[in-house]
Amino acid sequence: MYILPINTRAKTTALKQPKELFTFNRDENGEFHYDPNHENINYYYFPNTKIDENIDLQSGFKNFKQIPIQDNLPNFKSFFKFLIEYEKENGKVSSDIVTFRGIMTRILSLPNNLSDPIDLYIVAYDGSLFVKLDDEMELKRQKDQDNRQRQTTSKEKYEFIKKCEYAGYKFETITTLKRPWADTSRSTIEKRNKKVVNNYEQFLSVIKTGIGKNKIVLIGEVDCCWNYVPDEKSKILSNYVELKTTRLIENNMQVVNFESKKLFKTWCQCFLMGITKIIYGFRDDNLILRNIEFYNTDEIPVMLKNNPLTHNSDKKVNCTNCLKWYGAVVDWLNDTINKQDETKSYKLKYDPNDRSFTVKEVSKERNEKLRNGELLSEEFKEWRQSLKNNNK
């Protein structure tokens, strides 16, 4: 077992500029497709004057097509299919770590979320560390939380919580288009309010990034783009937009909570993916959209730092601090785990009870399962094997 003290920080954080490798999507039936030409990306369109129309973000709640939690966990299988497609054209993607953005976000934001547990599996294969969630634990936690909410709150409150979740997807639906604005008819644009909301549809981007000396491949969902996807590959990520919703901010406490619970996490997500544009929709207690604000990702650390309300407070969020922690973790994982040893797999665990951050070898059984379907797919192993053979 290897332990990393929670207060470890990297000395410096040299960050690599993230670059997109390829993209794929999940359609409204939950099926994944390779999409290198960005055909399924959404386009942001919501003019300033429309905000004054007081759109109800809970309308259509009854028709919400929601994907079951168990089907919504990060999925390596489909990713590998498309990675193979990509590598066929462009050669092997070499990286120290390959994982999902959501997973990295948890690690990055840990110093600010010391009470949230983390449970991950790490499999070393073909020179990279593949990291996935402990799906069982994850599912259990989510279900437990749901049950708790159902039991401890009133029916209305519980429904309200669900509606708030829905409101997030609703916001995405009314502010985006499936095709560029010029190719979309007026009636399509104006009828978005009536459109059935579903969270099956997703657009995912696979990017290459890095911190310190470590190279990282991340897979993350992208909500939409700002008008177009640039032809120049290096500029693509900077035109993506992250959409979020939150409650109107009307007093000091709400500001502080917003910053630490929501804005910071959003920053982490976008920062990791190289997404530079963030749009927040503000809704009131009746779930009516009342305000929209736009932020550049790199504005946020400065805003957080300069907030007078959190001077000398333990609630203050320090992004640089988290980055240094993140750098330390990545360094540590790379130094600790032997990538060449493909007979073992590991569990990375953060336990909020004793604030321990540990990596432990898993059982032989578990290792077998992980390497044969649970994480690595047969298809992928065959492919990588064939590459090795060809190189000999």
Add this chain to the structure above:
Amino acid sequence: MGVPALFRWLSRKYPKIISPVIEEDQYEIGGPKYDDANPNGEIDNLYLDMNGIVHPCSHPEHKRAPETEDEMFLDIFTYTDRVLMMARPRKVLMIAVDGVAPRAKMNQQRARRFRSAQDAKIKQDAIDAEIREKELRGEIINDAIKGKKQWDSNAITPGTPFMDRLAEALRYWIAYKLSNDPGWASLQVIISDATVPGEGEHKLMSFIRSQRSDPQYDPNTKHCIYGLDADLIFLGLATHEPHFRVLREDVFAQQSKRMTIRDQVAMTQEADELIQERDKKKPFLWLHVNILREYLAVELFNPQIPFSFDLERSIDDWVFICFFAGNDFLPHLPSLDVRDNGIDILVNCWKNCLPTFKDYVTCDGKLNLDSVEKLMAALAVKEDQIFKNRHVAEQRREERNKQRKIAEEQDKALKSVYLSQVSKGKEKAPLAPDINMPLMDTKGKMVEGYAKLTNNEIVENTAIITKANLANADAAAALKKLIDSKKNPINKVQDQINNDSPTSESETSESEVPESESTEDVTKESPKKRKFEEVEEETDDIKLYEPGYQNRYYEIKFHCKSEDEIEKTRKDVVLHYLEGIAWVSLYYYQGCPSWKWYFPYHYAPFASDFTNLKDLVPDGIKFDLGEPFKPYEQLMSVLPADSRHTLPKVFHDLMISEDSDIIDFYPEEFKIDMNGKKMAWQGIPLLPFIDEKRLLDSVQAKYKLLTEDELNRNINKQAELFISPRNKNYNKFHEKLYKDNEKEVSFKYAKSGLAGTVLKYEKFQPESILRYPLKEGNMPNVKNNEYFQTYYNFPEKKTGKSMILNGHISAIPALTTADKNNLIYQLSKPSHMSRFTTADENREYINTGPAGKELFKCYSMRRGGYRSYMINLQNGGMPPVQPRNQSYRNPRSQTFNNAQYNNNRYNNQQNGARSGYLPPRK
């Protein structure tokens, strides 16, 4: 549309929309350069409606006309240079010359050209007369002036040799500038000349629309269009590109003297130069469409409508109303006249009706017939009263005029008695007669029947004349009645006068007797004003101010005989008129819906005739696109016989020979129906409508007789793109078209601020030289490797939508709360009561386009946001929480509150910049 009238109306109502153009003195050495920062604020794209430059340079009103065509072209270069220095576009310059127009426009072009040929002849005759007069007095007239023939402005029509030479001159000039002016390094110049079909301004519209459809387009593009046409203001609004301005000469700043005939002939070298200098300095102004939008946002806002208020849609309706009151394709409704507050009346109808509509009147150019009908019904209610009011105002005006004339005459009579010398020496010399009131005659024959009085004779006989004034006025009126009578066919009248014999009608004989005095009124005025401008009141048999006017109108104007005929005609006229407004609406928003469609009547129906529209067009209004005419076909459709010199010889016979199948299209004489108007140019020439099939058959039959050169002038071509070698796309274009021999190269917007496709222009060879095409002037040849020329196609056409694009950042608002309150207050008073604001009063305003580059400025600051909260925190204290109900029910108050909050505040946050809630100022 009466341009000065509309412009005056706009500046009265919305005083802050105009501001003067700042020009640093560019005639000094070391003066401003193109790449210097523009003191008027930066502009990305400049659109030149070239006709607005060619016309004034080729036949100017305020200075001597150029002697040769080359001189004209050099004038055009100078003028264009000046306009370019004012605007200094950084990305795109588009030059559009009118090409073959849609049929709907050709009728107006035809009317104008027929009338202009007539006017030219009259003018030439007047000049000849003036010359004769001076020579009789012993003056020597310069041979140059004597021999000079008035230039035929009808040559400014697509397909003429002049337009060909103009095209060549323009291309040379562009190549020259690209290779010589460092400020033009990244400028992309598009020429859409007379060989590309479409009206200039609409080609510009198409271009803007096409760029908007590229997803990479910059929604904060700063546009500027140059031109005097009022239409440009509406076009600017219709693009829904808020950073838009119109550049035009300030015709009201300097009331420079119009050149009279006398002036033209008497011009000395010195005077000429002085006028040229002054002409170079005449001021220009900006009309800021973004500020007009601010005004309209206040004026058009309506919280009581059953559908959500949409400023862009409201603006579209407003534009629709404006061109309803006056456009080039349809005669306007009798009850609507810009000078009569026509637009205000209709806008008020619209505002009042809006709550009863199901949707706005227009939607991206398509009409909602239900709303149109309701709007017309509201106007119909007012029609009777409008006519009555007009009549009363007319009568009052006439009374005043009469009184004034009597006073003037008495004054003059007194003077001639008590003062020995009346005028300067020259006028005492015996003179040949001046021309008096001419008849509209295309042959330009002097109408001998009218006697002429010398000025001297008039002055000496003033006393007698004064007394006989009233009687003369009657006689004059009677004479006029005869001439303009709608009951007598024009030819009959012509014969009467030509034969110089009194008719059986007593009126004529009466007028013949005191013939010398009868024309006195008009002669008196002639030294002061242009003779053929003001025409006196004609008899009005329709009498719009008396009940029953509808039937009389249809009887007289449309020659209906029975009730049934009236009903049928009325329906037909309304149907076509409805098609007409649908056509115009689509033309503005989507491009020409039909090249063939035209309104087949000379007069419009009444608003009260617009009933049961759904029954009239049960399947909605549809258009057949068709194709534009070829240049010669267009020329044959719009030119009078006198301008046939601009057409190849083979066509001349078609216009003048008795044997021509289409000779009836080119009448020598035609009636002009003043239709209640005062100014000659407002009258309606009653020319026969051209039958397309007959015309095309006759014209196309002659094609086989044309030479190759002539055939080449008859083709419709494409626009061209010119760039300098420093343009970001140069290498790509050059390589792909000339090395890889590809047919075409598509390019997107982001790289250089222009999107489209280029195709190889075969005649452009990168190694050769472009020779200076003119004989006058001293400009160098241009090497082809110093510029690059290709054919250019707009990006693929997509349906336009009247919406603001994503990423748009508004300009800093220019109107204060006081301004807005003033507007609301003014709306309750008639517009002509407001003071006319000059551009100079707004000289402090500089249009800098969007309020910044930071994307967060796309959204106004509103309560409840994170950034807005923090900014307020910085400024000390939270504003009170807004009561929720109030804002839900009354979005207006929210908008107004936001007005205090919007980009203005974002830009004024000093503290914010330091705290990081706003990016630090650079």
